[in-house]
Each structure stands twice: as C-alpha cells, then as structure tokens.
Amino acid sequence: xxxxxxxxxxxxxxxxxxxxxxxxxxxxxxxxxxxxxxxxxxxxxxxxxxxxxxxxxxxxxxxxxxxxxxxxxxxxxxxxxxxxxxxxxxxxxxxxxxxxxxxxxxxxxxxxxxxxxxxxxxxxxxxxxxxxxxxxxxxxxxxxxxxxxxxxxxxxxxxxxxxxxxxxxxxxxxxxxxxxxxxxxxxxxxxxxxxxxxxxxxxxxxxxxxxxxxxxxxxxxxxxxxxxxxxxxxxxxxxxx
Amino acid sequence: xxxxxxxxxxxxxxxxxxxxxxxxxxxxxxxxxxxxxxxxxxxxxxxxxxxxxxxxxxxxxxxxxxxxxxxxxxxxxxxxxxxxxxxxxxxxxxxxxxxxxxxxxxxxxxxxxxxxxxxxxxxxxxxxxxxxxxx
Numbered sequence: 001x002x003x004x005x006x007x008x009x010x011x012x013x014x015x016x017x018x019x020x021x022x023x024x025x026x027x028x029x030x031x032x033x034x035x036x037x038x039x040x041x042x043x044x045x046x047x048x049x050x051x052x053x054x055x056x057x058x059x060x061x062x063x064x065x066x067x068x069x070x071x072x073x074x075x076x077x078x079x080x081x082x083x084x085x086x087x088x089x090x091x092x093x094x095x096x097x098x099x100x101x102x103x104x105x106x107x108x109x110x111x112x113x114x115x116x117x118x119x120x121x122x123x124x125x126x127x128x129x130x131x132x133x134x135x136x137x138x139x140x141x142x143x144x145x146x147x148x149x150x151x152x153x154x155x156x157x158x159x160x161x162x163x164x165x166x167x168x169x170x171x172x173x174x175x176x177x178x179x180x181x182x183x184x185x186x187x188x189x190x191x192x193x194x195x196x197x198x199x200x201x202x203x204x205x206x207x208x209x210x211x212x213x214x215x216x217x218x219x220x221x222x223x224x225x226x227x228x229x230x231x232x233x234x235x236x237x238x239x240x241x
Numbered sequence: 242x243x244x245x246x247x248x249x250x251x252x253x254x255x256x257x258x259x260x261x262x263x264x265x266x267x268x269x270x271x272x273x274x275x276x277x278x279x280x281x282x283x284x285x286x287x288x289x290x291x292x293x294x295x296x297x298x299x300x301x302x303x304x305x306x307x308x309x310x311x312x313x314x315x316x317x318x319x320x321x322x323x324x325x326x327x328x329x330x331x332x333x334x335x336x337x338x339x340x341x342x343x344x345x346x347x348x349x350x351x352x353x354x355x356x357x358x359x360x361x362x363x364x365x366x367x368x369x370x371x372x373x374x375x376x
Contacts, residue, residue, distance in 0.1 A: 036306065040304060122303065124305060125303070125304070132303065163352075163353045163357040164314075165354070166352045167351055168351030177271055179305070183305050
C-alpha cells in the first residue's frame with residue numbers, strides 16, 4: 001500500500017481539526033457567554049422554533065415549565081396560572097389533527113407593554129417580555145391585550161415558590177423564556193425537556209445570530225408566526241402549521 | 242492634667258458601658274447561624290440593606306444583572322435558619338428583627354424564604370472574595 005504525500009497531509013489536517021475542536025475549548029460559546037455583571041444586550045434576541053410535525057401528544061414541556069418555575073394550581077382550571085399549554089387543532093373538513101405548545105410569543109412590539117399603566121410589563125433588551133411584579137398593580141390590561149391569551153393573573157396566595165422565580169398574589173405572570181436559566185447560559189426548561197424526553201420539536205437560540213441553528217433553520221425552512229397579520233414580529237415561530 | 246485624663250477615660254468607660262447595656266436591652270435577638278463577614282460591614286447592612294436589595298432588584302429584573310453580592314438570594318442562602326430552612330419564623334433572621342422593629346416586609350409574599358435545595362447552580366459569594374479581609 002502506497003502512502004502518498006496527499007494522504008499524509010490530509011490525515012494531519014484532520015488530526016489538527018480534532019485537536020482544535022475539543023469539548024474543553026468551546027471557543028464560540030465562551031466568547032458569547034455573558035458574565036453576571038453584564039447587562040442583557042440588544043445584540044441578542046432570544047427566540048424559539050417549534051416544529052409542530054414533530055410535536056407529539058406528550059406534555060413534557062408543560063410539566064418541565066411548571067416544575068422549573070414552581071407554577072402550581074389550586075385545582076381550579078379556570079383561574080389557575082398557565083405559563084405554557086398544549087393546544088390541539090383539528091381541521092373539521094379533513095380531520096387532520098395537530099398539537100402544539102403555546103406560550104408568550106415574546107413579540108418585538110408587545111401589546112401587553114403598550115397597555116401597561118405602570119411600566120411593569122416590559123421588554124428586556126434581548127427581546128424577552130417580562131412582568132416586573134414589584135410594579136405590577138394587577139389591573140390585568142395586559143391579560144386582555146395579549147392576542148395569544150398567554151398571561152395569567154394570580155388570584156390566590158402562593159407558597160412554595162422557586163428561589164429563582166418569585167410569584168405572588170395580585171400580579172400578572174407569563175412565560176419568562178426561563179430568563180433565570182438564560183442568564184446562566186442554559187436553555188429554557190421546555191426546550192431541554194422536549195429534546196430529552198419529547199419529540200425534539202423545539203429549538204432555542206438567538207434570532208440575530210446568523211450562524212446559530214435557530215437562524216439557519218428559519219433561513220432554510222418555511223416557518224410562520226401565530227396571528228402574523230398583527231405584525232408583532234414574534235420571537236416564537238412555528239413550523240408545519 | 243493626668244487626673245483630668247483619667248477622669249475623662251473613666252467617663253468614656255462608663256458611657257461605653259451604658260451604651261452596651263442599652264444595646265443589649267434594645268437590640269432584637271438576631272441569630273447569626275453562619276458567623277463570619279457579611280458582604281458589607283454590619284453597621285452598613287443594618288442601616289442600608291433595604292436600599293441595596295432595592296437597587297439590585299431593578300438591575301436584575303430589568304437589565305439581567307445577576308451579581309450575587311447584594312442579591313436577596315445571597316442573603317437567604319447565608320442567613321436561613323438551618324432548622325427551619327427559612328429566614329422567616331420566630332428565630333428567622335429577617336422576621337425576628339422586622340417583628341421587633343414593627344416594619345412589615347413584603348418580600349416573602351412572592352420570594353421564597355428558603356435557599357434552593359440543590360444549590361449547585363447558585364453558590365453564595367464567599368466573604369473572602371468580595372472585598373475586605375479574609376475571615
């Protein structure tokens with residue numbers, strides 16, 4: 001067997017590439033990680049892509065969200081908080097059924113922020129729409145304004161909150177995109193659970209980062225926004241609807 | 242002159258003794274479970290802790306700045322009573338003093354008074370690292 005110069009060089013390049021991309025190095029992630037002292041930046045805009053063709057009948061995203069955020073109910077579905085819920089769609093003519101998770105869509109132009117009289121409902125620099133419960137007076141204008149029914153009012157005293165997720169009576173709340181996890185460079189709980197135990201239907205990432213998986217999928221594949229005619233430019237996108 | 246100085250020092254001693262007596266009579270019984278250095282000098286913490294957590298609150302909620310030095314979570318992680326795992330209750334660090342001072346605190350209507358059970362992701366700042374002398 002002849003071992004030519006070309007083969008030898010090819011092997012060398014492959015070995016070099018293997019040495020450069022070791023798990024310990026993680027050059028790109030380290031460069032992007034935000035330190036605790038650093039404020040959220042407009043350079044990023046966090047978003048989600050949900051592939052409804054892969055979304056199965058399970059509810060692991062809902063369970064994971066409510067466990068992570070300590071969202072507990074009182075057995076009263078009409079008033080209990082819902083940060084994320086599964087919606088079933090059926091085409092009455094053909095009988096084609098779909099299921100998808102629905103949560104705060106983290107709009108670029110959020111109506112909940114427009115209507116808030118105290119400034120409690122706000123959009124963070126990196127596009128996450130949140131409620132500052134310190135200034136929320138519980139008027140529920142945002143609950144009415146949200147086109148996705150994503151917000152919940154807390155009617156009853158809460159106990160057993162998670163230390164990262166304060167929740168209390170008399171305020172409005174919704175999906176935070178697991179902002180406390182994002183701030184320590186983790187994915188939202190729903191995405192992590194869907195990837196581990198569900199249909200791998202959710203992708204989380206930075207909509208502004210051209211090289212990321214989320215941007216690549218949005219660029220190469222068809223996707224849609226819910227109620228796109230409202231021109232809210234949602235951060236959560238769907239596929240297969 | 243010397244007698245004067247001795248007299249003055251006696252007066253100072255008496256006053257210090259009175260102040261100490263007054264302190265022990267007036268001060269609430271705050272149990273410090275983990276003795277050591279707090280994130281700021283104790284006198285400053287007593288006077289200004291509410292301003293520190295108020296400032297940190299806005300920085301965290303609105304700007305995503307999650308330094309732990311002046312965060313409520315850091316207070317709770319260090320000061321929670323190991324028996325009750327809480328800063329509330331009769332011997333709780335926060336409630337014992339607030340009950341004494343008759344100052345209502347709303348923090349724990351929403352915030353958890355207990356440290357996170359699996360505190361792997363969030364570690365309280367060690368006093369030695371955040372300025373001042375090592376304990």
